[in-house]
Amino acid sequence: MDGTLVDSMPTHARSWEAFTRRHGIDMSVAEVLARTTGRNGVECIRELMGADTPEARALELIAEKEAIYRDLFASQFREVRGVSDFIRAARERGIRCGIATAGDRHNIAFTLGHLKLAQAPDAIVGGDEGLPGKPDPALFLEAARRMGAQASQCIVFEDAPFGIEAARRAGMRAVSICTTHTAAELGGAHVIAQAPDFLDLANKNFLETLHA
Structure with missing residues (x-):
């Protein structure tokens, strides 16, 4: 879906940048994307914040990150051409x-x-x-x-x-x-x-x- 149907990956990068800055995660956006793209939400959070992150907390955090993404992308939504x-x-x-x-x-x-x-x-x-x-x-x-x-x-x-x-x-x-x-x-x-x-x-x- 993301990056295939819609040209959303630059916005996902921006949302990850905002999220990692908010939570004090010292990791470049390029590394974040390399480690998370294609993984489900819980897997993404555990990649960034530790494999022992409880599932409920991981779900809460990924919901926060994706809400940032939707807020950013809504005004500039675009499909992958064609x-x-x-x-x-x-x-x-x-x-x-x-x-x-x-x-x-x-x-x-x-x-x-x-x-x-x-x-x-x-x-x-x-x-x-x-x-x-x-x-x-x-x-x-x-x-x-x-x-x-x-x-x-x-x-x-x-x-x-x-x-x-x-x-x-x-x-x-x-x-x-x-x-x-x-x-x-x-x-x-x-x-x-x-x-x-x-x-x-x-x-x-x-x-x-x-x-x-």
Whole structure:
């Protein structure tokens, strides 16, 4: 979702900067993102504040951080270029579409409320459902299960190394959306395409080539 459907990662970086400053965490934003992107909320807090952080406290803290993010991003919300049209084109070809994200239900509702997709996703799996975050494949496998698809039938669109690795562990093919990382950082034998955004994928006739 973040960095793949919506161009939100710079704002997540700003929210982490505000959060770490507020709580006296001496860590660069780059390191914070490297250690947390793709992980669920409890995992993120424990990465930054210690593995012994009680779950209730971790949930309270990640809720604080994500509220900062939503406040910042609401006025500058933007999708990754071409994603709405790409999803519409995929659906016209009978392709089911789901979201598997480490984001919680509040961020999912926030994102979908602003995106206003013509049709709701066929499955949504969030990071607050008790599943481990990426690079564990659990989120992707559960999304596939809810869509009634085998892992080998699925293609994961991802912007982060943990997500690309999770796709590999799930036995799924992947497409790298290079909004926040380079193509070299998002590579792998299972990666079938790389692009800066979905408009580029559409211009390369990705969906048509896939069906062929």
